[in-house]
Amino acid sequence: MTDQETSYRQAEANVVLRQVGKPLERTDAVGKATGRTRYAGDYTMPGMLHAKVLRSDIASGRLKRLDVSKARALPGVACVLTAEDLPDRLAATDMPGQTGQKRAATDRQILVREIIRHHGEPLALIAAETPALADKALDLIEYEIEPLPGVYDTASALEPDAPIVTEPDNVVGKYKIRKGDTEKGFAAADRIIENTFYTQFIEHAFLEPEVGLAWVDENGVVNIRMSTQVIEHFRFIADALGVPHNKVRILGAMVGGGFGGKEDITVELYLALLAQTTRRPVRLAYTREDSFVGHGKRHPFSVSHKTGVTEDGKITALEVTISADSGAYVFLSPYVLLYCAVAAPGPYRIDNVKIDAAAVATNNMYTSAFRGFGAAQACVAYEAQMDEIAKALDLDRFEFRRRNFMRTGDKTATGQTVESAIWADECMTKALDALGDKPADTGTVKIGRGVATYQQSYGRITWFHDTSEAWVGIEVDGTVIVRSGVTDIGAGQASALGQIAAELLGVGLDDVVIYNSDSAVTPLAGTTTATRALYMTGRAVHTASTNLRERLVAFAAQELDARPDEIDLANGQAFVPDDPSKSMSLKDLASRGASEGLERSELAMFRAPFTDPIDQETGQGPVFPDFTYGCHAVDVAVDTETGEVTVLKSVGAHDIGQAINPQAVEGQIEGGALMGQGYALSEELIYEEGKLVSPSFSEYLIPTSMDMPDIQCIILESRSGLGPFGAKGIGEPSLTPVAPAIANAVADAIGTRVFDLPITPEKVVQAIREAQR
Amino acid sequence: MLRDFELDMPADLQETLACLPGGTPLAGGTNLLVDLRARRESAERLVWLGNIDAFRDIKIEDGQAAIGGGTTVGDILRHPGMERAAPALVDCARVFGGQMVRNQATLAGNVCSGSPAADSVPPLLSLDAELCLASATQVRTIALDDFYTGFKKNRRSPDELVTGISWPVPGPNTANRFYKLARRKGDAITVVGVAVTVTRDGNTCTDARIALGAVAPTVFRAKEAEALIIGETLTEERVDEAAQKAKELSDPIDDLRASADYRRDMVQVLTRRLLNQAWQSLGEKEAGR
Numbered sequence A: 001m002t003d004q005e006t007s008y009r010q011a012e013a014n015v016v017l018r019q020v021g022k023p024l025e026r027t028d029a030v031g032k033a034t035g036r037t038r039y040a041g042d043y044t045m046p047g048m049l050h051a052k053v054l055r056s057d058i059a060s061g062r063l064k065r066l067d068v069s070k071a072r073a074l075p076g077v078a079c080v081l082t083a084e085d086l087p088d089r090l091a092a093t094d095m096p097g098q099t100g101q102k103r104a105a106t107d108r109q110i111l112v113r114e115i116i117r118h119h120g121e122p123l124a125l126i127a128a129e130t131p132a133l134a135d136k137a138l139d140l141i142e143y144e145i146e147p148l149p150g151v152y153d154t155a156s157a158l159e160p161d162a163p164i165v166t167e168p169d170n171v172v173g174k175y176k177i178r179k180g181d182t183e184k185g186f187a188a189a190d191r192i193i194e195n196t197f198y199t200q201f202i203e204h205a206f207l208e209p210e211v212g213l214a215w216v217d218e219n220g221v222v223n224i225r226m227s228t229q230v231i232e233h234f235r236f237i238a239d240a241l242g243v244p245h246n247k248v249r250i251l252g253a254m255v256g257g258g259f260g261g262k263e264d265i266t267v268e269l270y271l272a273l274l275a276q277t278t279r280r281p282v283r284l285a286y287t288r289e290d291s292f293v294g295h296g297k298r299h300p301f302s303v304s305h306k307t308g309v310t311e312d313g314k315i316t317a318l319e320v321t322i323s324a325d326s327g328a329y330v331f332l333s334p335y336v337l338l339y340c341a342v343a344a345p346g347p348y349r350i351d352n353v354k355i356d357a358a359a360v361a362t363n364n365m366y367t368s369a370f371r372g373f374g375a376a377q378a379c380v381a382y383e384a385q386m387d388e389i390a391k392a393l394d395l396d397r398f399e400f401r402r403r404n405f406m407r408t409g410d411k412t413a414t415g416q417t418v419e420s421a422i423w424a425d426e427c428m429t430k431a432l433d434a435l436g437d438k439p440a441d442t443g444t445v446k447i448g449r450g451v452a453t454y455q456q457s458y459g460r461i462t463w464f465h466d467t468s469e470a471w472v473g474i475e476v477d478g479t480v481i482v483r484s485g486v487t488d489i490g491a492g493q494a495s496a497l498g499q500i501a502a503e504l505l506g507v508g509l510d511d512v513v514i515y516n517s518d519s520a521v522t523p524l525a526g527t528t529t530a531t532r533a534l535y536m537t538g539r540a541v542h543t544a545s546t547n548l549r550e551r552l553v554a555f556a557a558q559e560l561d562a563r564p565d566e567i568d569l570a571n572g573q574a575f576v577p578d579d580p581s582k583s584m585s586l587k588d589l590a591s592r593g594a595s596e597g598l599e600r601s602e603l604a605m606f607r608a609p610f611t612d613p614i615d616q617e618t619g620q621g622p623v624f625p626d627f628t629y630g631c632h633a634v635d636v637a638v639d640t641e642t643g644e645v646t647v648l649k650s651v652g653a654h655d656i657g658q659a660i661n662p663q664a665v666e667g668q669i670e671g672g673a674l675m676g677q678g679y680a681l682s683e684e685l686i687y688e689e690g691k692l693v694s695p696s697f698s699e700y701l702i703p704t705s706m707d708m709p710d711i712q713c714i715i716l717e718s719r720s721g722l723g724p725f726g727a728k729g730i731g732e733p734s735l736t737p738v739a740p741a742i743a744n745a746v747a748d749a750i751g752t753r754v755f756d757l758p759i760t761p762e763k764v765v766q767a768i769r770e771a772q773r
Numbered sequence B: 001m002l003r004d005f006e007l008d009m010p011a012d013l014q015e016t017l018a019c020l021p022g023g024t025p026l027a028g029g030t031n032l033l034v035d036l037r038a039r040r041e042s043a044e045r046l047v048w049l050g051n052i053d054a055f056r057d058i059k060i061e062d063g064q065a066a067i068g069g070g071t072t073v074g075d076i077l078r079h080p081g082m083e084r085a086a087p088a089l090v091d092c093a094r095v096f097g098g099q100m101v102r103n104q105a106t107l108a109g110n111v112c113s114g115s116p117a118a119d120s121v122p123p124l125l126s127l128d129a130e131l132c133l134a135s136a137t138q139v140r141t142i143a144l145d146d147f148y149t150g151f152k153k154n155r156r157s158p159d160e161l162v163t164g165i166s167w168p169v170p171g172p173n174t175a176n177r178f179y180k181l182a183r184r185k186g187d188a189i190t191v192v193g194v195a196v197t198v199t200r201d202g203n204t205c206t207d208a209r210i211a212l213g214a215v216a217p218t219v220f221r222a223k224e225a226e227a228l229i230i231g232e233t234l235t236e237e238r239v240d241e242a243a244q245k246a247k248e249l250s251d252p253i254d255d256l257r258a259s260a261d262y263r264r265d266m267v268q269v270l271t272r273r274l275l276n277q278a279w280q281s282l283g284e285k286e287a288g289r
C-alpha cells in the first residue's frame, strides 16, 4: 500500500535500531509519576518577594490617573513599578532568532503609559513580602481610565474611520500566493463551490500557569528560573532592562505544558524588572485567572474558499481569502498568517491557486502562537470544503480526496518540491480501516463519520536560518551526558535526545543523563516550538553522537586490533560482531581513552535548510524544511433534538517518518485528539467589547475524561523526514486534523453544516432547523 | 487569592448547632470555597460539618428513604438501594460534576446553594423530598417544594442546618428519570435539567411530577403541565401538550452557555422525551408481568 511509484529521500535504510523506535520509559517518567519533578513554581529562595501584576479591566482607554502611593506605603510592600518608573524601553513581541534580527516597530509598551489597547494590559507591578500583601497592595492602587472607542472585529478595523490600534492602518501582515492561472482554472471547471469557515479565540489551558523566580547574582547577572518554551528570550529581556545580553540568564525547569502559550515573553520581563529594582529574589506565579488574561490566544480566522471542480472530481482552481484577528499587538501574527496561507490548499494537487491573506489589529486580546499556528485554522477550512464539494458533486468524500491528493514528489502551492514521502492517502486509508463499520442510527440519534487529512510543516520558516546546538560526552565509566538548551514542555523532548545518544553510543537510556534548558551553560538549541525540537536538536545530538562514536570506534579498533568498520557499539560494549574474542566494555574504552587524551565530548550544530524569503508578489519559493502528512478520523453520535455531540471513536494515523519513542508519539496523538475535540465542540473565549467574559474553567470548557472516547494511534514510518533517523514532526500535526474531522462527522450525521466553531448543541439544532426550512 | 477566614470544627451536632449563629456551614466546600476565592461570598467564620456522627447515613426502610445531611453525591452512586429508591437521583449522580467533585459535594450543600442549575434539586423535587432543618432550639421539616423563595434564596434561617433529606420510595408502577443537558459531559454547569415522575395504572397516569432546572430563578415544578397528564393516558398528544406547557412555564435567561430560546425548546424536547420513556418503561413492565 505504500507509495512505490516515486522514490523519496529515505534515511539510513536497513539499520538495526536498538534504542530508537522502542517505547522506552522516558527519563522524566518516574519523577513525574512520583511527584518529585521540580517545576518552576517549586523553587523558592530565602528572603524572596512575591509579585503581582495589575491589569486593565477594559480593552480600550486612556489611563488618566494611576496612584500607587497607598500601595507603596503599605508595610511589607517592597516595590511598586509603573511606566513612570521605567526607562522608555519596549518589550519585543518577535520570535527569538539566533541571528539577533528583529522586525521593526512591532514591540509593545512594557507597562501602560497612556493608551490601553487590550483587556489585561499591565498597568503596574508589585513586589511584597507575602502573596497576601501583594494582593492587598493591588487593591490599594487607584486608577482612572477614560474609555476610548475601540474596534472589536476585523471588518470594522478596516473601515476608513476605524480607530487605529496598530499604525498605519491596522493591517499587521499580508501574504499573497499565486500559482498557475485561476481564471483559466475556473473556466475549466464544471462547478464552482464557495464557502466561508470561521474559527474562534481559544486558550492554551496548559496545566501549569506561568510562573518564575528571579534573582540578581553576585556577578550582577539577572537569573530567571521559569516555565517557558523559549529560554532565548534572555536577549530581549536584556534589551528591555538596558543591560548586555550576557547579564541575563534564563533557566528552565520541566514545563507543565506550553502549546505556544509560553512561546512569547510572559512573567520573565516583570520578574527581571522587579529583581533588578529590589535586588531581592522575586517570585511571580500567575493564578488561572491571571493566565487567562495574561497571554496571547489562538487567532480567530475567517477563511473563504472558492473551488473549481470538474464533474469527475478534479480540482481545477482554488481561491482562498484569509482574515485573522491579531488583537492589540503584533506578536507572531504575520507568521501565523503565513502558515495559514501556505497550508490553505491542504495536501492536494492544485495547479491554479490564488491566496490572499491579511492579519488585522483590533482591541481584542492579542493573538499569537498556538499549536498548529495558523495551519490548524487552514485545515478547519480546507477539509470542510473538501466534504462540501464531494457532497455537491455527489461523490464519495474519501474517493474525492484520493483523486486530488498530493503524491510523493509533488510540489506545494508555493512551488516547493516535497522531498519526503507524501502519505496522506495511506494515512487516511489506515484511519478509515481502524474505524471499521459505521454504527447504525438509533431514533433521533444520528451517527456521522468524518476524516481530515493535512499537510503541516515541521521546523521553522527557512529564511529564519534556524540552528540548534548540542553537546554529547562520555564519562570515564562509560556513562553518557547530553547537554542542550532545549526546553522540555512535557512531550519528552529531553528523553528523546537521550534515546538518540544511547542508540549511537551503544548504551541504554538509563546510562544517559540530560542537562537542558539553561541559557548560560547548555549549548543554545533554539525554541521548543514549530514542531522543531526533535528535528533540530535531535539532529544536533545525532551529529555530536556520531562524531563521538567515530572517535570511540577508531580508538576501539586500535585497542582490539581490528578495522574501524568492523566495530559496533551496543549494550555498553565495543565489539566485532563476528569475533567474540574482540570486545571491550565502554567503561574500559572510555577510561583507556581518557588516559590517552582521547577527546570524549563533541559539540555540534545542526543547520536547517537556509533560503531567501518567498517572492512578495507570487509567494513562490520554499517556506519550510519539510512537511508531515496524516489523517484523523472519527465517528460521532449527534442527538438531533438537543444538538449534543458525542465522539464515539477517534483515530489518528500519521506518517511521522520514524518514531524515536512510539509511546511519546502516542502521547502527542492522544493529546492532539483531546485538544482538537475541545476546539471543535466546546472551547471558546468570549470577548465582549474586547473584555474576556469567560475567564475560568467553569465557562471555558476543555474536554474532561468523561468526554473522551477511546483514541487509537496509528504510526506510519516512511523514514523519509529530515529529523534524526528519518523522523518528521508530530507535536503540532497531531492536533491539526482533529477539529475538522469532528466537524465533518457532525455534518455527515445531520446532513448540513455548522460553519463556525465551536459546534455547540445550540448551533447544531439551529443548523438542522435552517436546513429543514 | 482565598481570603483568611475563621474555621470552627465542632465535635458533634449539638456543638455545631451552637456554632451556627454567625457561622456558615462548610460541607464539601465545592461551592463555598470557590465562591470565597472569587469574592462572591464574604463569610468570615466557617463551621466544618465533618465531625457530626452518622451524618452520611443512608436508610431505606418502610417505603421511606432518608439520607443524612452530609451525604455526598458519590455516596448516592455507591449505595445499592438507590437505583430503586431514587432512580432520577442516581441518573443525576452519574453526570454530576466529575469524580473528584462527586466524592466531595454533598446533596445538602447542593440544595442550600440554591443555584437554579443545582442538579440534585429536580430529582429531589420529582420525588417529593422533604428537608429536615435543625437549630439549637428547634427541629422542623419543610417540603423542598416550599423551600425556595427566589434566586439563591430559601427558607433556611442562618442558624439552621439541613440534617437530612427524605422522600417516599417510588412504587413498582412509578418511573422516575432525570436528564442533564450541558455543553460537555463532565464538570459542566447545566443548560437544562429535567426530572419526571410518572405513576401508571393500566392505561392511566395516576400521578406525575415534572421538575425543571436552570430555566427560571429557582428550580421549580411545572405543576400546570403535571395537571395536563394526571388522570390521562399518555398518548403522543397528551405528552406533547404537557411538554408544550412546561416550555411555556419556563422563564430562562440568555447566558454564555445558551440562549433563552434554546433552553425553552429543550425543556419541551426533554420533557416530552422523559415522559415518553417513563410511560413506555412502565408499559413494558406491565406487559412483562
Ligand SMILES: Cc1cc2nc3c(=O)[nH]c(=O)nc-3n(C[C@H](O)[C@H](O)[C@H](O)COP(=O)(O)OP(=O)(O)OC[C@H]3O[C@@H](n4cnc5c(N)ncnc54)[C@H](O)[C@@H]3O)c2cc1C
Binding pocket: B024, B025, B026, B027, B028, B029, B030, B031, B032, B033, B034, B049, B069, B070, B095, B096, B097, B098, B101, B104, B105, B106, B107, B108, B109, B110, B111, B112, B113, B117, B118, B119, B120, B160, B161, B162, B163, B187, B188, B189
Ligand atoms: C468542578 C465543579 C463541578 C461541579 N459540578 C456540579 C454539577 O455537575 N452539578 C451541580 O449541581 N453542582 C456542581 N458543582 C457545584 C457544587 O459541587 C455542588 O453544588 C455541591 O453539591 C455543593 O456541595 P458542598 O458539600 O460542596 O457544599 P459547600 O460548598 O460546602 O456549601 C454550599 C452552601 O451550602 C451550605 N451548606 C452546606 N451544607 C449545609 C447543610 N448541611 N445545612 C445548611 N447549609 C449547608 C453552605 O453554607 C454553603 O452556603 C460543581 C462544582 C465544582 C467546583
